[in-house]
Amino acid sequence: MAPAPMRKDAARNWQRIVDVARHLVDDGAPLQLNDVARLAEVGVATVYRHFPTPEALMETVATPGLEALVAHAEQALTEDDPWQALTDFLGTTLEAQLTDPSISLVRAAPDHVLPRTTELATTLDSLAGRLLDRAHAAGTVRGVVTWDDLRPLMCGAAYAATVHADDRKTRLESGRRYLGVMLHGMRA
Template sequence: MAEQAKLRRDAVRNRQRILDAGRGFVQDGHPLQLNEVSRAAKLGVATVYRHFPSPEALLEALARPGIEQLLAEGRNALATPDHWAALRGFLRAGLRAQLADPTLQPVFSSPEPVTEETTELCAELDETLATLLGRAKADGLIAPDMQPGDVLPLMCGIAHAVRLRTEGNSDDVHGTIDRYLDTLLTGLRAHL
């Protein structure tokens, strides 16, 4: 029994070393290559592959805390009675999350998640956005032809534009997010 507990502790410790090394690569803007991650983590390649069978699986594990935080923001938005404020707040939280965590945008823009857990989390995020958008549409606040699938690429575009605009000037990130998001939301509004 003691041997099994030691092995489990080692596995948990190794997983954390892999995650720490992987996060370092992503934060530095380098691609995730499992061989390089194994060197940085000072672990064998087989150990890394045992925990994460692909770079995409590692990226999704790195993104998971940010996705879970965004889901918590979504649950708060769903409880907000002002449907316009709820939609705006959720989209704003999504932009802030993407700009703070470089793992999120590649996971959100990939055609399909590779892990079941990420698939479930992203499905819940999609459902949250669809509900928030649907409520705003039902209130006549959003153009009736606007779909959740239209909003997601626009959000990625705003995140990219904010990065370009604020590169080297992180003091203006939140103000730029608000300006660009308000411009987008003005375009999404139903024209009465």
């Protein structure tokens, strides 16, 4: 059974909270729900009613980016060249991690608090595994490489690019270079 639609004022408050959280995450600030309430100009109880934990709010902020990655992975599975499909997907994933801090934070979390986040993460891992399996079957990726290897390596490349660069352009350039090294090492 679907939840009842929100009243207009509740929907406006929800959006204001998410927008403030998005700005805080993009600025690298921690999500403190009391601070979010103050900045969104809503009551603290309103924030907690919508988002009982900072993790729930972070996952909500990350949801559009995760949905976009799932859509990209689904599209990549329709491409003819398995190697190109995999490398394009990994490139898009790395760029998302470098431009949307919520994605890296949510993907690195050991557990999720929202069922939708768990669903998206599971789907994303499954699709990425299928992309890798196609590349294995085509003989373009070393047989020892697994998605369980690639997932933390992708997080590591994003982290290294973030730590070693102060601006977005340099982070993206560094991340792409690190990804290139990784792809070279896994190519059969």
